[in-house]
Amino acid sequence: MTQSSALLEIKNVGMVYESERSETIPAITDINLKIEKGEFICILGPSGCGKSTLLKIIAGYQFPSNGEVFYDGEKVTGPSWDRGVVFQSPTLYPWLSVKENVGFGPKVRGLNKDIIEKTSLRLLQEVGLEEHRDKAVFELSGGMKQRVALARVLANQPQMILMDEPLGALDALTRLNMQGLIRDLWQQTKNTIIMITHDVDEALSLGTRLLVMSPQPGTIEKSYEIDFTYSAQSKNNHRVKVDAEYLSLKDEILDIINIAAQKELNKA
Numbered sequence: 001m002t003q004s005s006a007l008l009e010i011k012n013v014g015m016v017y018e019s020e021r022s023e024t025i026p027a028i029t030d031i032n033l034k035i036e037k038g039e040f041i042c043i044l045g046p047s048g049c050g051k052s053t054l055l056k057i058i059a060g061y062q063f064p065s066n067g068e069v070f071y072d073g074e075k076v077t078g079p080s081w082d083r084g085v086v087f088q089s090p091t092l093y094p095w096l097s098v099k100e101n102v103g104f105g106p107k108v109r110g111l112n113k114d115i116i117e118k119t120s121l122r123l124l125q126e127v128g129l130e131e132h133r134d135k136a137v138f139e140l141s142g143g144m145k146q147r148v149a150l151a152r153v154l155a156n157q158p159q160m161i162l163m164d165e166p167l168g169a170l171d172a173l174t175r176l177n178m179q180g181l182i183r184d185l186w187q188q189t190k191n192t193i194i195m196i197t198h199d200v201d202e203a204l205s206l207g208t209r210l211l212v213m214s215p216q217p218g219t220i221e222k223s224y225e226i227d228f229t230y231s232a233q234s235k236n237n238h239r240v241k242v243d244a245e246y247l248s249l250k251d252e253i254l255d256i257i258n259i260a261a262q263k264e265l266n267k268a
Protein backbone atom coordinates (compact mmCIF):
# COMPACT_ATOMS: atom_id res chain seq x y z
CA MET A 1 0.00 0.00 0.00
CA THR A 2 1.11 3.55 -0.67
CA GLN A 3 0.30 6.48 1.62
CA SER A 4 -0.53 8.81 -1.27
CA SER A 5 -4.09 10.05 -1.86
CA ALA A 6 -3.44 10.21 -5.60
CA LEU A 7 -5.47 7.90 -7.86
CA LEU A 8 -2.29 6.89 -9.66
CA GLU A 9 1.24 7.05 -8.35
CA ILE A 10 4.25 6.15 -10.43
CA LYS A 11 7.45 5.72 -8.46
CA ASN A 12 10.90 5.64 -10.10
CA VAL A 13 9.62 3.66 -13.06
CA GLY A 14 12.03 2.58 -15.78
CA MET A 15 11.77 0.09 -18.60
CA VAL A 16 14.55 -1.65 -20.48
CA TYR A 17 13.60 -3.93 -23.35
CA GLU A 18 15.77 -6.67 -24.75
CA SER A 19 15.93 -6.92 -28.53
CA GLU A 20 15.98 -10.20 -30.47
CA ARG A 21 19.75 -9.76 -30.74
CA SER A 22 19.95 -9.49 -26.93
CA GLU A 23 20.71 -5.77 -27.05
CA THR A 24 19.26 -3.70 -24.24
CA ILE A 25 16.90 -0.89 -25.22
CA PRO A 26 16.28 1.62 -22.42
CA ALA A 27 12.80 2.97 -23.23
CA ILE A 28 11.90 5.08 -20.17
CA THR A 29 13.74 6.05 -17.02
CA ASP A 30 13.09 7.65 -13.61
CA ILE A 31 9.40 8.39 -14.11
CA ASN A 32 7.79 9.84 -11.01
CA LEU A 33 4.23 11.03 -11.27
CA LYS A 34 1.10 11.49 -9.18
CA ILE A 35 -2.27 11.81 -10.86
CA GLU A 36 -5.36 12.95 -8.98
CA LYS A 37 -8.95 11.90 -9.66
CA GLY A 38 -10.60 13.86 -12.47
CA GLU A 39 -7.41 15.10 -14.13
CA PHE A 40 -7.08 15.00 -17.92
CA ILE A 41 -3.42 14.33 -18.58
CA CYS A 42 -2.00 14.67 -22.09
CA ILE A 43 1.43 13.20 -22.81
CA LEU A 44 3.55 14.57 -25.64
CA GLY A 45 7.09 13.79 -26.69
CA PRO A 46 9.32 12.89 -29.62
CA SER A 47 8.73 9.61 -31.42
CA GLY A 48 10.22 6.64 -29.59
CA CYS A 49 10.54 8.42 -26.21
CA GLY A 50 8.51 5.71 -24.49
CA LYS A 51 4.98 7.16 -24.29
CA SER A 52 3.26 3.89 -25.25
CA THR A 53 5.57 1.95 -22.93
CA LEU A 54 4.52 4.16 -20.02
CA LEU A 55 0.82 3.77 -20.88
CA LYS A 56 1.10 -0.03 -21.14
CA ILE A 57 2.78 -0.12 -17.73
CA ILE A 58 -0.02 2.00 -16.22
CA ALA A 59 -2.59 -0.29 -17.89
CA GLY A 60 -0.87 -3.32 -16.35
CA TYR A 61 -0.17 -4.87 -19.77
CA GLN A 62 3.54 -4.98 -19.01
CA PHE A 63 5.72 -4.63 -15.97
CA PRO A 64 8.48 -2.06 -15.45
CA SER A 65 12.11 -3.19 -15.16
CA ASN A 66 12.31 -1.05 -12.07
CA GLY A 67 10.00 1.05 -9.94
CA GLU A 68 6.35 0.58 -9.06
CA VAL A 69 2.92 1.81 -10.07
CA PHE A 70 0.11 2.19 -7.54
CA TYR A 71 -3.52 2.58 -8.59
CA ASP A 72 -6.03 3.61 -5.95
CA GLY A 73 -3.51 2.64 -3.28
CA GLU A 74 -2.82 -0.86 -4.65
CA LYS A 75 0.22 -1.98 -6.61
CA VAL A 76 -0.62 -2.59 -10.29
CA THR A 77 -0.10 -6.29 -11.01
CA GLY A 78 -2.11 -6.62 -14.23
CA PRO A 79 -4.93 -5.12 -16.31
CA SER A 80 -8.21 -4.06 -14.68
CA TRP A 81 -11.70 -3.18 -15.92
CA ASP A 82 -11.29 -0.01 -13.88
CA ARG A 83 -8.55 1.23 -16.25
CA GLY A 84 -10.01 1.18 -19.76
CA VAL A 85 -7.68 1.42 -22.75
CA VAL A 86 -8.39 2.95 -26.18
CA PHE A 87 -5.81 2.46 -28.94
CA GLN A 88 -5.22 4.31 -32.22
CA SER A 89 -6.67 1.38 -34.19
CA PRO A 90 -9.90 0.36 -32.50
CA THR A 91 -9.68 -3.29 -31.47
CA LEU A 92 -13.31 -4.24 -32.01
CA TYR A 93 -14.56 -7.80 -32.45
CA PRO A 94 -15.57 -8.18 -36.12
CA TRP A 95 -17.93 -11.10 -35.41
CA LEU A 96 -20.02 -8.99 -33.00
CA SER A 97 -22.47 -6.20 -33.87
CA VAL A 98 -21.86 -2.63 -32.70
CA LYS A 99 -24.15 -3.11 -29.70
CA GLU A 100 -22.62 -6.48 -28.80
CA ASN A 101 -19.15 -4.94 -28.91
CA VAL A 102 -20.25 -2.31 -26.39
CA GLY A 103 -21.84 -4.93 -24.16
CA PHE A 104 -18.90 -7.33 -24.37
CA GLY A 105 -17.14 -6.34 -21.11
CA PRO A 106 -20.28 -6.36 -18.93
CA LYS A 107 -21.26 -9.75 -20.47
CA VAL A 108 -17.86 -11.27 -19.61
CA ARG A 109 -18.29 -9.89 -16.11
CA GLY A 110 -21.63 -11.68 -15.84
CA LEU A 111 -23.92 -8.66 -15.58
CA ASN A 112 -27.67 -9.04 -16.00
CA LYS A 113 -28.85 -9.14 -19.66
CA ASP A 114 -31.33 -6.26 -19.27
CA ILE A 115 -28.71 -4.05 -17.63
CA ILE A 116 -26.27 -4.80 -20.45
CA GLU A 117 -28.91 -3.92 -23.06
CA LYS A 118 -29.83 -0.66 -21.33
CA THR A 119 -26.22 0.38 -20.73
CA SER A 120 -25.17 -0.43 -24.30
CA LEU A 121 -28.02 1.57 -25.81
CA ARG A 122 -27.44 4.53 -23.49
CA LEU A 123 -23.75 4.63 -24.35
CA LEU A 124 -24.40 4.27 -28.07
CA GLN A 125 -26.77 7.20 -27.78
CA GLU A 126 -24.10 9.22 -25.96
CA VAL A 127 -21.55 8.62 -28.71
CA GLY A 128 -24.17 9.29 -31.40
CA LEU A 129 -24.39 5.76 -32.80
CA GLU A 130 -27.73 4.49 -31.52
CA GLU A 131 -29.15 4.00 -35.01
CA HIS A 132 -26.10 1.95 -36.03
CA ARG A 133 -26.42 -0.49 -33.13
CA ASP A 134 -27.10 -3.59 -35.25
CA LYS A 135 -24.45 -2.92 -37.87
CA ALA A 136 -21.34 -5.02 -38.34
CA VAL A 137 -18.02 -3.37 -37.48
CA PHE A 138 -16.83 -3.38 -41.12
CA GLU A 139 -19.76 -1.13 -42.06
CA LEU A 140 -18.45 1.72 -39.88
CA SER A 141 -16.12 4.62 -40.72
CA GLY A 142 -12.88 5.12 -38.74
CA GLY A 143 -14.47 7.80 -36.55
CA MET A 144 -17.50 5.61 -35.87
CA LYS A 145 -15.28 2.66 -34.90
CA GLN A 146 -13.41 4.89 -32.46
CA ARG A 147 -16.77 5.97 -30.95
CA VAL A 148 -17.71 2.31 -30.46
CA ALA A 149 -14.31 1.68 -28.85
CA LEU A 150 -14.95 4.55 -26.44
CA ALA A 151 -18.46 3.31 -25.63
CA ARG A 152 -17.09 -0.20 -25.07
CA VAL A 153 -14.55 1.10 -22.56
CA LEU A 154 -17.20 3.26 -20.82
CA ALA A 155 -19.51 0.23 -20.49
CA ASN A 156 -17.11 -1.09 -17.86
CA GLN A 157 -17.52 2.11 -15.83
CA PRO A 158 -13.78 2.64 -15.48
CA GLN A 159 -12.45 5.32 -13.20
CA MET A 160 -9.47 5.87 -15.47
CA ILE A 161 -9.28 5.85 -19.27
CA LEU A 162 -5.93 5.42 -21.00
CA MET A 163 -5.78 6.50 -24.63
CA ASP A 164 -2.85 5.89 -26.98
CA GLU A 165 -3.22 8.36 -29.86
CA PRO A 166 -6.91 7.54 -30.17
CA LEU A 167 -7.58 10.16 -32.84
CA GLY A 168 -4.32 9.81 -34.78
CA ALA A 169 -5.87 8.04 -37.77
CA LEU A 170 -8.87 10.37 -38.21
CA ASP A 171 -9.39 13.27 -40.65
CA ALA A 172 -9.26 16.81 -39.25
CA LEU A 173 -13.01 17.41 -38.94
CA THR A 174 -13.80 13.98 -37.44
CA ARG A 175 -10.90 14.54 -35.07
CA LEU A 176 -12.28 17.87 -33.88
CA ASN A 177 -15.72 16.31 -33.31
CA MET A 178 -14.17 13.40 -31.42
CA GLN A 179 -12.20 15.81 -29.25
CA GLY A 180 -15.51 17.49 -28.38
CA LEU A 181 -17.08 14.12 -27.56
CA ILE A 182 -14.14 13.09 -25.37
CA ARG A 183 -14.27 16.44 -23.55
CA ASP A 184 -18.04 16.10 -22.98
CA LEU A 185 -17.72 12.50 -21.73
CA TRP A 186 -14.87 13.47 -19.41
CA GLN A 187 -16.99 16.24 -17.92
CA GLN A 188 -20.04 13.99 -17.53
CA THR A 189 -18.29 10.95 -16.10
CA LYS A 190 -15.61 12.78 -14.06
CA ASN A 191 -13.22 10.09 -15.29
CA THR A 192 -9.48 10.49 -15.01
CA ILE A 193 -7.98 10.43 -18.50
CA ILE A 194 -4.41 9.91 -19.66
CA MET A 195 -4.03 10.51 -23.38
CA ILE A 196 -0.98 10.23 -25.61
CA THR A 197 -1.04 12.53 -28.60
CA HIS A 198 1.41 13.94 -31.15
CA ASP A 199 -0.78 16.98 -31.66
CA VAL A 200 0.09 19.94 -29.40
CA ASP A 201 -3.23 21.67 -30.17
CA GLU A 202 -5.13 18.54 -29.17
CA ALA A 203 -3.21 18.37 -25.89
CA LEU A 204 -3.72 22.07 -25.15
CA SER A 205 -7.42 21.97 -25.98
CA LEU A 206 -8.26 18.83 -23.95
CA GLY A 207 -5.84 18.51 -21.06
CA THR A 208 -5.80 19.93 -17.57
CA ARG A 209 -2.14 18.91 -17.28
CA LEU A 210 0.29 18.43 -20.07
CA LEU A 211 3.44 16.34 -19.69
CA VAL A 212 6.29 16.63 -22.15
CA MET A 213 8.71 13.70 -22.28
CA SER A 214 12.40 13.87 -23.17
CA PRO A 215 13.89 11.68 -25.93
CA GLN A 216 14.56 7.98 -25.36
CA PRO A 217 15.00 6.85 -22.67
CA GLY A 218 12.10 9.15 -21.92
CA THR A 219 11.37 10.85 -18.66
CA ILE A 220 8.99 13.68 -17.73
CA GLU A 221 10.83 16.80 -18.81
CA LYS A 222 8.15 19.44 -18.31
CA SER A 223 4.71 19.60 -16.75
CA TYR A 224 2.15 22.34 -17.41
CA GLU A 225 -1.14 22.94 -15.59
CA ILE A 226 -3.58 24.27 -18.18
CA ASP A 227 -7.27 25.16 -18.38
CA PHE A 228 -8.01 25.99 -22.03
CA THR A 229 -10.41 23.02 -22.23
CA TYR A 230 -12.99 24.85 -20.11
CA SER A 231 -13.29 27.64 -22.71
CA ALA A 232 -14.80 25.09 -25.15
CA GLN A 233 -17.32 23.77 -22.64
CA SER A 234 -20.35 25.71 -23.76
CA LYS A 235 -19.50 25.91 -27.44
CA ASN A 236 -21.08 23.77 -30.14
CA ASN A 237 -18.04 23.96 -32.42
CA HIS A 238 -15.74 22.36 -29.78
CA ARG A 239 -13.08 25.04 -30.28
CA VAL A 240 -11.09 26.41 -27.39
CA LYS A 241 -10.27 30.08 -27.02
CA VAL A 242 -6.85 30.61 -28.60
CA ASP A 243 -5.24 33.56 -26.84
CA ALA A 244 -1.68 34.89 -26.45
CA GLU A 245 -1.01 32.52 -23.53
CA TYR A 246 -2.13 29.51 -25.60
CA LEU A 247 0.05 30.49 -28.57
CA SER A 248 3.15 31.14 -26.47
CA LEU A 249 2.74 27.80 -24.65
CA LYS A 250 2.26 26.01 -27.97
CA ASP A 251 5.48 27.59 -29.28
CA GLU A 252 7.38 26.62 -26.14
CA ILE A 253 6.23 22.99 -26.31
CA LEU A 254 6.88 22.68 -30.05
CA ASP A 255 10.40 24.03 -29.45
CA ILE A 256 11.09 21.41 -26.75
CA ILE A 257 9.87 18.56 -28.97
CA ASN A 258 11.59 19.82 -32.14
CA ILE A 259 14.93 20.36 -30.40
CA ALA A 260 14.71 16.85 -28.93
CA ALA A 261 13.80 15.35 -32.32
CA GLN A 262 16.68 17.21 -33.99
CA LYS A 263 19.16 15.90 -31.39
CA GLU A 264 17.93 12.35 -32.04
CA LEU A 265 18.40 12.84 -35.80
CA ASN A 266 21.94 14.15 -35.28
CA LYS A 267 22.72 11.07 -33.15
CA ALA A 268 21.56 8.69 -35.89
Ligand SMILES: Nc1ncnc2c1ncn2[C@@H]1O[C@H](COP(=O)(O)OP(=O)(O)OP(=O)(O)O)[C@@H](O)[C@H]1O
Nearest residue numbers: 017018019025027046047048049050051052053054
Ligand atom coordinates in the same frame (compact mmCIF):
# COMPACT_ATOMS: atom_id res chain seq x y z
N1 LIG B 1 8.35 -4.87 -27.14
C1 LIG B 1 9.45 -4.17 -27.40
N2 LIG B 1 10.64 -4.78 -27.56
C2 LIG B 1 11.76 -4.07 -27.80
N3 LIG B 1 11.79 -2.71 -27.91
C3 LIG B 1 10.63 -2.06 -27.76
C4 LIG B 1 9.40 -2.73 -27.50
N4 LIG B 1 8.41 -1.82 -27.41
C5 LIG B 1 9.00 -0.61 -27.59
N5 LIG B 1 10.33 -0.75 -27.81
C6 LIG B 1 11.30 0.33 -28.00
O1 LIG B 1 11.21 1.20 -26.88
C7 LIG B 1 11.31 2.56 -27.30
C8 LIG B 1 10.05 3.31 -26.87
O2 LIG B 1 8.94 2.81 -27.63
P1 LIG B 1 7.45 3.38 -27.44
O3 LIG B 1 6.59 2.72 -28.46
O4 LIG B 1 7.08 3.25 -26.03
O5 LIG B 1 7.66 4.93 -27.80
P2 LIG B 1 6.59 6.04 -28.23
O6 LIG B 1 7.06 7.31 -27.62
O7 LIG B 1 5.23 5.60 -27.92
O8 LIG B 1 6.80 6.07 -29.81
P3 LIG B 1 5.86 6.70 -30.96
O9 LIG B 1 5.61 8.13 -30.58
O10 LIG B 1 6.71 6.59 -32.19
O11 LIG B 1 4.62 5.86 -31.01
C9 LIG B 1 11.55 2.52 -28.81
O12 LIG B 1 12.93 2.56 -29.06
C10 LIG B 1 10.98 1.18 -29.22
O13 LIG B 1 11.62 0.70 -30.37
